[in-house]
Amino acid sequence: xxxxxxxxxxxxxxxxxxxxxxxxxxxxxxxxxxxxxxxxxxxxxxxxxxxxxxxxxxxxxxxxxxxxxxxxxxxxxxxxxxxxxxxxxxxxxxxxxxxxxxxxxxxxxxxxxxxxxxxxxxxxxxxxxxxxxxxxxxxxxxxxxxxxxxxxxxxxxxxxxxxxxxxxxxxxxxxxxxxxxxxxxxxxxxxxxxxxxxxxxxxxxxxxxxxxxxxxxxxxxxxxxxxxxxxxxxxx
Amino acid sequence: xxxxxxxxxxxxxxxxxxxxxxxxxxxxxxxxxxxxxxxxxxxxxxxxxxxxxxxxxxxxxxxxxxxxxxxxxxxxxxxxxxxxxxxxxxxxxxxxxxxxxxxxxxxxx
Numbered sequence: 578x579x580x581x582x583x584x585x586x587x588x589x590x591x592x593x594x595x596x597x598x599x600x601x602x603x604x605x606x607x608x609x610x611x612x613x614x615x616x617x618x619x620x621x622x623x624x625x626x627x628x629x630x631x632x633x634x635x636x637x638x639x640x641x642x643x644x645x646x647x648x649x650x651x652x653x654x655x656x657x658x659x660x661x662x663x664x665x666x667x668x669x670x671x672x673x674x675x676x677x678x679x680x681x682x683x684x685x686x687x688x689x690x691x692x693x694x695x696x697x698x699x700x701x702x703x704x705x706x707x708x709x710x711x712x713x714x715x716x717x718x719x720x721x722x723x724x725x726x727x728x729x730x731x732x733x734x735x736x737x738x739x740x741x742x743x744x745x746x747x748x749x750x751x752x753x754x755x756x757x758x759x760x761x762x763x764x765x766x767x768x769x770x771x772x773x774x775x776x777x778x779x780x781x782x783x784x785x786x787x788x789x790x791x792x793x794x795x796x797x798x799x800x801x802x803x804x805x806x807x808x809x810x811x812x813x
Numbered sequence: 814x815x816x817x818x819x820x821x822x823x824x825x826x827x828x829x830x831x832x833x834x835x836x837x838x839x840x841x842x843x844x845x846x847x848x849x850x851x852x853x854x855x856x857x858x859x860x861x862x863x864x865x866x867x868x869x870x871x872x873x874x875x876x877x878x879x880x881x882x883x884x885x886x887x888x889x890x891x892x893x894x895x896x897x898x899x900x901x902x903x904x905x906x907x908x909x910x911x912x913x914x915x916x917x918x919x920x921x922x
């Protein structure tokens with residue numbers, strides 16, 4: 578009986594934690610290494626190896642697949658993460674300023690009733706907080722997609738960011754139009770900050786999505802005088 | 814640069830190696846202090862390949878199992894050399910200061 582059959586089956590099960598494309602590329606060689614290490618018995622029990630596989634699989638799934646040299650892509654990714662943090666701050670601000678908003682509404686209208694406030698909370702404040710929570714999740718998903726370093730994923734992420742920017746712009750304009758009737762000043766300021774971060778993120782994302790090296794190739798061609806019109810044969 | 818990454822690059826500095834060879838070499842280079850596991854190794858190799866510091870040298874099948882050899886790219890050699898020089902310079906500065914204060918009496922030669 579093969580003494581490595583047990584560990585190998587266990588390793589293959591744990592390797593399912595990795596994405597399919599990763600397994601296709603590395604499963605066989607990883608199994609060879611894992612079985613060799615298990616046979617040697619120098620690295621403790623199989624369970625420790627399996628735990629290491631789970632940890633590494635999570636890293637492979639979540640870590641951005643961008644080279645350190647792709648600075649503009651990293652810049653865009655950081656801005657998307659920053660937007661998620663600011664979006665969360667906006668949600669917290671909306672909830673934290675509820676009492677201030679209530680006071681402002683009551684001061685604005687002496688006949689303001691508890692029922693009206695309840696309607697305001699369920700109709701405006703809670704949906705706004707929910708929108709912020711959804712925005713945080715959406716931004717994290719966009720950041721993940723952007724970090725896959727696939728052109729289609731980056732373009733989809735930029736499109737998603739543009740959509741979120743449109744929603745933020747709409748909320749911000751509503752806040753500015755209605756002033757303290759709908760939003761406390763802190764809400765509007767937090768919304769403005771979010772809008773700025775999202776604009777910056779979108780600009781950097783669109784800039785970074787240009788074909789890698791295109792600018793460098795163009796500058797090199799200019800320097801060497803080898804600029805040619807599209808459609809004409811490349812210089813020999 | 815993380816120590817594990819540095820050790821993987823160092824293991825490949827002498828020539829191409831397969832996964833198990835790198836693990837054994839890392840343990841040897843670190844005097845047994847670092848016992849890298851397969852999951853960590855392949856995550857590090859994946860990262861290094863994305864950064865263009867390591868590439869696949871060749872593949873072979875041994876005992877009906879795939880064995881893939883990795884090697885340093887010229888960029889990887891440059892990064893390792895720079896990192897080693899930086900570590901050497903820092904270590905020399907630390908030892909010189911410790912010697913000046915007499916804290917190394919009977920310690921490091």
